[in-house]
Amino acid sequence: MLMAKTAIITGSSCIGRESAIALSKAGWNVVLTARRADALKETSLLCESLENCLVLPGDVTDEEFVKRLFNETVVKFGRVDLLFNNAGVNAPAIPLEELSLEAFQNVISVNLVGPFLCAREAVKIFKNQTPVGGRIINNGSLSAHTPRPMSTPYTASKHAITGLSKCLNLDGRAFDITCTQIDIGNAATSLTARMEKGVLQPDGRRMPESTFDVTHVGSAVVHIASLPPDVVVPQFTIMTAKAPFAGRG
Template sequence: MAPALQGVAFITGAGGALGRAIAIEFARQGVKRIAGLDLREDALIGTAEALKAEASDVEFLPVTGDMSDEEQIKDVFAKVVAKFGRIDYAINNAAIGSPFIPTDETATADFDRVQKINVKGTWLCEREELRQMLKQDPLPQQPGSRRVPSRGSIVVVSSLLGIRAQPLNGLYTLSKHAVIGMVRTDSIDYATKGIRINAVCPGFIDTPLVTPAIRELLKPQIDKTPMGRMAFPEEIADSVVYLASDRASYITGTVLSVSELSQS
């Protein structure tokens, strides 16, 4: 059995179904200090309750804030570091969707709204995560391990639309391609500084936001996935936590598809 994970985890969008599943998986893998960022305080309360039910000894710090606001994000990270002293696993998960319309009919306000959260917000978080990780010493090497300790690990949750395209979904697709570009560049710039950066690209995820009407609309595309169904949040969380952990200590700059649409 692999040793329990050490350190502190930080998750954006921690009140949503995927963010909550990621937090729970970190707890299952032994992480005892977890911070979660979300716009909605009530959603963070739900995550806190879920974590308490999973592992009563986990300390959860809920922080509300707007990812697209530079000063709020600086304040968020100051609170997390003041509480826990460091950030070892940073998961940039929060994002919003976009209207399904062609580019010539798209309003500039919609463009600004989607890119402000999905690109600028993710970038602001990654910048603060990097600044903190560069300041901190690596975690102690676990007994008997040959893995080189790192200063930290960052995982960005992109999307299959970060590596593919979908009709009438240009704004979201653009944003998810953009964060993969950031991951690939930063993974090169910080690899020798002891920081790994990777991306996970989920397809369709079965969450409460997928109403019966949406499920029916997406059915032709879901049927084309290799497994013929949507992923459960826990299945995506497994991949995220694996890439964040020292079990992926020689992996950086990767873009992991979970799960790819059929080409047929």
């Protein structure tokens, strides 16, 4: 009997939650981590099996916590097959000259330093487990390609995720380590509910934007995670067909 594969997912709700549910239904062990213990508990109860679910609250920007996260995962499940770097934050949409250094650094810390720390610990395990290798999925964004107005911290962090993802693919080749950047546009979650009321556009107008069922993101994560180690999808964009992304809107 083949041992179930194990995924570490950062972020307690929305896309992280849907991905955890989808992976658990597909037979994966899931390790859930985020700062909000209550939200993690809610997600674990929605997964297929509590026995195959490990909840470890913590901060992905805390180096010692990240090390413990991966160590405890290996103790519990024996190996790590997938890291989904999903946790992220944003800053208020305000003019650049009003943005504090603290707000900018917080976004960079969570959206870039956290994924770096988690990827580093994942790679250590991937290189030394048997069979060797593993897969990383980094949550990018349409903002990794095209910014929204007044989004400097978030857009800068997501462009940096593109560089991190490319380096992970290049440096992981010899060890069967692959990386996918998944760019998601307007998946319907509590974070996108505001889009129905209108979102600031580059011309100054506020316009409603369409969304799509977030379960499709979970299905995409399962598909990417289930590919054989000799196959990589470097970039995967999933968005509502009417997103103001291609062309001029």
